[in-house]
Amino acid sequence: MTTDKATTAGTRPSPPARPALSRPYIASAALALIDAGGLSAFSMRKLGTGLGVDPMAVYRYFQDQEDLFDAIAETIFDELDVDSLPWDGTWREVAERYCLRLREALLAHPHAVSIFATRPVRSPASIDTGVRIIEGFQTAGFTPAQALQISRCLREFTVGHALSLAVIRLGARSRSRKPTPGSSSYNILAQAADDTEIDEHFDIGLTAMLNGFEALV
Amino acid sequence: MTTDKATTAGTRPSPPARPALSRPYIASAALALIDAGGLSAFSMRKLGTGLGVDPMAVYRYFQDQEDLFDAIAETIFDELDVDSLPWDGTWREVAERYCLRLREALLAHPHAVSIFATRPVRSPASIDTGVRIIEGFQTAGFTPAQALQISRCLREFTVGHALSLAVIRLGARSRSRKPTPGSSSYNILAQAADDTEIDEHFDIGLTAMLNGFEALV
C-alpha cells in the first residue's frame, strides 16, 4: 500500500519512521538495547536490525564495536548535566554533587556500567568537566598534583561502587543459587550483600574520603 | 617415531607433557593466556588448543565461559595470600594491607581486572576473608552495619582504582592517537593521566578514606 511513492496524502516527502542515522542517535539506541536486554545479548547486527536498517549500516558511522562503546560511555556521561552542578560552591560541594550525579547516571544503566568503567571517557564535555573540577580544587588550596589525585580517587571510588552495585543487583535477579548451606559464614555476607538498604553505604565512603581530603588543605 | 606405544626406554607409562586437567589448572592457564594476549583475543577454543587438548575438553570442567571467568577471579584473589595479613594488628592495619595486596594482585593482571571487577567473588577463601575483616571492624568498635559498609567502600575504591589504572596503562600502549590538538584543555589532563608517577595517588585516597572512617569509631 504505502510502498511505492509518497503516502496517499502526498504532501510530505514520506519521512521514514526512523530518524536519520547519526553517531549520537545510534549510540543512544545501542544503550537502550543494552538496558533492555543486557550486554551479553547485544550485537552489532541486532543493533542494525533494531534500528530498522541493514545490520552493517552502523559501520558507516562507527569504525568498530570499540568505537561504538566509547560513544555509549560518552552518552552516559552526558546524562550528568554537568552545567547544573554547583560551580559557585565550595570544592567539596562540587565534588560531592559530581560523584552523586555520576553514580546516579551509572546506576540508571546497570548493564552498561562495565562499558563506562573499562575505558577513559575522552569527550570534550568529560575532559572540560575534569579540568574545571581540578582547577576548582587548586583554587581551594590544593596543589596541582593533589587536585589531580583527589579527583581521580573520587571518580575511581564512584565508578567502582556503581560497578559493584550494578553487578550485585543484576546478579540477585538472575541467580537463584541456593545459599551454599555448608558454609555458615556465607549467610552473614550474603544476607547483608543482598540487602537493599546496603545501597546507602556510598554516602559513608564519600563522606569519609572528602573528610580525609579536607584535612589536607 | 614416538607415536605408537611408550618411548624407547619403555619404563615410565609415557606421562603426557601436560599435567592432568583440573579446574584450578585450567583457570590458571586461561589467566596466563589473557595476561599474554589480552582479553579480547581470548577464546574458549584457543584455551583448549593452548592446553594441548581438544578445544572442547574444557567444557568437561566448566559449564561455560562465565563459570571459567568466575574461577579466574578466584585465582586472582588467591594471590593475595590473606593468611599473611597482619590479623593481630589494628583494624586499620588489616584494612590498609588488605587493600594494598588486592591492588597489587589486580595490577599484576591488567587484562583481567575487568573480569574480577564484574562479578562477586564467592570462593570460600574470599568469603571467609570478608567475614574476618568485618568481624575485626566490629571488635574495633564499629557497628555491624558500619563494618560491612566500610569494608565494601574500601574494596570498591581499590577495585575501581585498579581497573582505571589498568585501562590507562594498557591504553597508553595501544593508542598513538594524536592529542586532539584543537582542545587546549586536553593537554593538562592527558599529560597528567599518562604520567607514570600519578600511579601513586592510591595511597592518598586510601589514607583519606581510612582517616575518615577512623573518626567514626
Add this chain to the structure above:
DNA sequence: ACCTGAACACCGTTCAAGT
C-alpha cells in the same frame, strides 16, 4: 552519499561418538 548483502574468519556451546 548512504545503504545492502554476500562472504570470510572466526565464536560459544551441544552432543553423539570414540577410546
Add this chain to the structure above:
DNA sequence: ACCTGAACACCGTTCAAGT
C-alpha cells in the same frame, strides 16, 4: 571416565555492489 570433532547458530568486520 575423559576426550574428540562434527554440527548449529550465531558473531564482527570487509567490501563490492546497488540506489
